[in-house]
Amino acid sequence: MRLHYLLISILFVFFSCSNDDEAGTKNNNEELKKELQQLLDAATTTNQFPGLSLSVITGNDSFTLSSGYAALPSAKINENNLCYMQSISKTFTAAAILKLTGEGKINLNATINNYLPESITNAIANGSTTKVRHLLNMTSGLPDYIEHPDFFNDIVTNPLPFDSQAILGYVYNRPAHFTPGTNYHYANINYHLLALIIEEVTGQNHNNYIKDNVIAPSGLKRTFYIPQSGLTAPLAGTTSCYIADNGSFTDISELQFGTVMSFIGDDGIVATTTDIAAFYNALLNKKTILPTALLNEMMIFTNFNGQPEYGLGLYRFKTSSGKTAIGHDGSGAGAATEAFYFPDSKTTIVLATNVGTLTDEEKAEAFRNLRNAIFSAIIK
Structure with a gap:
């Protein structure tokens, strides 16, 4: 009998502790969401950003928060709005290239003149030595x-989108910064060329390959790659886009759409932050998008003194608290994004706004500061 009561007492204590733990986790999550919502609201109500969307996946929860407007002055942003993901698109293009590598259609260590026509490789620097x-x-x-002196003037004075040859024209017959493989230099044209390689080795529009072999298998329902899609206007639910202008915001949605439609491979994804968080979680945590060997290739990061650590379509950096983050950011005429996975805590964080940071360093710094505050709140 004594044993009977002892067992009941132990079970009571066990389940009480379990319920307390669950309640504590729930309370902590609710407190975290409240803190994050306050950060977002403070950033939009002070007119730093027109709209913000934040998606988080942790070990025990996933949620999306939003603040401000998808379209000024009154259309509130919500979790279903599509945001321009800018250079986060590079991770999708890299995944497509690695899938083709797995199929034996691309050798990562082959020079690009094995895949691209001479009309391109003879006109660009390092065309016969770049792998x-x-x-x-x-x-x-x-x-x-974007380094060409005429580029920014051309995109605001000419009809958009530009075709691939127009973009390539800005790098034709211009000198290289260094011999391939000897240093790091972030250049969007690299991923433009990768999109063309996809087309050469598959015989199809690279849009279709990315859509059918990266987006669809990842189960992403609100993610779209729009260059070469035939669209003539933004998809329904896409946020309007702005530049900061003396304390207010000027709508540049037409320019934003036209530029993104022009930039193949290095840009082009519009999606919900929820979908992008799911993508990076699947790629880097669940590891379901690429086979292990190819993911390992993706995670080989450059290490040039004083330069960012860049893998195959992924950045790696340490936060101010020493936590490792892996993912990508993006900056455009009328949008900005951050998408990073923290392997120590298996946490994914995606933040997006609909104001440009590409040519506005003050706004870029404000967005980085907001990102860092969000990272600090979530990653302990």
Whole structure:
């Protein structure tokens, strides 16, 4: 009898502790969400950002928060709005290239003149010595199209979108920054060329390959790659886009759409932050998008003194608290994004806004500061 009561007492204590733990986790999660919502609201109500969307996946929860407007002055942003993901698109392009590597159609260590026509490789610096891997990890030494002195004037004075040849024209016959593989230089043109390689080896529009072989198998329902899609206007639910202008915001949605439609491979994804968090969680935590060997290739990071650590379509850096983050960011005329996975805590964080940071360093710094505050709140 004594044993009977003892067992009942032990079970009572066990289940009481379990319920307390669950209640504590729930309370902690609710407190975290409240803290994060306050950070977002403070950033939009002070007119730093028109709209913000934040998605988080932790070991025991996933949620999306939003603040501000998808379209000024009154259309509130919500978890279903599509945000321009800018250079986060590079991770999708890299995944497509690695899938083709797994199929035996691409050799990462082959030079790009094995895949691209001479009309391209003879006109770009390092065209016969740059390897596919050099494009992927930003060590090709190629000049970028945005470095051309005419580029920014051209995109605001000419009809958009530009075709591929127009973009390539900004790097043709321009000198390389260095010999391939000897240094790091972030250049969007690397991923433009990767999109063309996808088309050469598959015989199909690279849009279709990314859509059918990366987006669809990942189970992403609100993620779209729009260059070469035939769209003539943004998809329904896409946020309007702005630039900061003396304390207010100027709508540049038409320019934003036109530029993103022009930039193949290095840009092009519009999605909910919820979907993008699911993508990076599947890629880096669940490891269901690429086979282990190919994911390992993706995670080989450059290590040039004083330069960012860049893998194949992924950044790696340490936060101010010493936590490792892996993912990508993006900056455009009318949008900005951050998407990072923290392997120590298996946490994924995606933040997006609909104001440009590409040519506005003050806004870029404000967005980084908000990102860092969110990281500090979540990653202990």
